[in-house]
Amino acid sequence: MELNIGNVKINGNLILGPMAGVTDLPFRILCKEQGADLIYTEMVSAKGIQYNNKNTENLLTVEEKERPVSLQLFGADPHIMSETAKRIEHRNFDILDINMGCPVPKVVNNGEGSALMKEPKLVGEIVHAVSTAIQKPLTVKIRKGFTESTANAVEIAKIAEANGAAAIAVHGRTREQYYSGRADWNIIRAVKEAVRVPVIGNGDIFKPEDAKRLMLETGCDGIMLARGVRGNPWLFAQVREFLNTGKILDKPNVFEAVDMMLRHARLSIQYKGEYIGIREMRKHVAWYTTGYPLAAKLRQHVNEIEDYSQLEELLNQYLNSIKDI
Incomplete structure (x- = not known):
């Protein structure tokens, strides 16, 4: 199944999700070889790029052989985000993604990552500022909501689409859940039904059968594999084989x-x-x-x-x- 995000044509719909400290260049290459169709980088701080932080250069390095690649930025200032996006657009990536899902305290306490789920107006301003500053497609990655009682993924997705987002990735957990409990795939379906741009489903894909069930239950356009591929890049090949033939490949010996x-x-x-x-x-x-x-x-x-x-x-x-x- 092909996936088009803006003007970027992706030859399949299996996606390596961004994971800080995991999806670095060496691991991304291994996942690409095993069949990942689109690769996300670890998230990079817009402020870190702005202030020439020495650690950001490694995070921004993309090899030709891993493309298409989505480079993920995080930040909460529309001006800094748009200026940073313009500054790095010439680099070797295909899609720019804004992180609105990271749950870790040091990010959230700065009003970044999943804290943006609490600020719909600011979300619109950031997405509009960045999408109009660059030519490459812009996407956003969100959660179900900040808390269960304020679950607003549908509202945020509509705002992002209206302001120029070319696709939305949805993790079916709230920020307060972190990675505990079960991912709510119903919210992924609700977002899919609410927007016209492609929707990427994320959360609890640990075996090939999970990936097929996610597509059937949500109608999502892309399947994002994240924690399930830590120490298991073969999961991409296993999912592809199962979706294509129904066959379960053996775990590597x-x-x-x-x-x-x-x-x-x-x-x-x-x-x-x-x-x-x-x-x-x-x-x-x-x-x-x-x-x-x-x-x-x-x-x-x-x-x-x-x-x-x-x-x-x-x-x-x-x-x-x-x-x-």
Whole structure:
């Protein structure tokens, strides 16, 4: 199923959602190889770009081979957001997205992320300012609402569309839920019925059957995979196969998982250097090994690794320990 966002044609509708500390360049490349059709970056602070924060350059780096890419900005000042959008538009991304869903306190307390769900008028001003400042399509990612009693995703989506948004991504949880409980897919359907632009459904896609059910229950145009792909980039290939043929692909065996971890580590080192790359791999190894035998013991030791050779040795020891099982 094709997905068109503004003038950007996407060859399918499986989307890697933005996750701070997860969807960096190395992981995005792996997800692209496994079949992600559209890739979101980690969210980037508009103020950070404005003030030339040294950490933003890595967040803005996009490789040709991962495109089409949606670069996600966060901020709450219409002027700073529009000026930043103009300043970075020449970069190697295809779609600009505004984060209106991040629940973490340090973002929300600045009036950014999901705090914008409480400010419909400001949402309109931000989307209008940014969409008129750039030529590339602009999208927004929202939640069900800030709280259950103020769930206003439909209102916010209509405002965003009226002010120039080319697509809306909806996470079916409120800010007060964070990532607990169940995602409410009914709100995704309600948004889909309320706007004409494409709607991307997000929340609780952990296996291929979830993706199909999301489409059937909501009519959404795109399927956004996020926490379900941590340590599991294969989920994209599994979802595509299931949607196309109804067949469930086997979970990769432990040897394939170890190969992917080592590949991921090499990419991390290539882009970030060994010191940072290996330390960032520790959490990924914990995610990759979930559900495999004797993985708890491996996870105990992974936080001690400091270079690639130590990671390789640890994983080889792990493989040897499970050969007899």
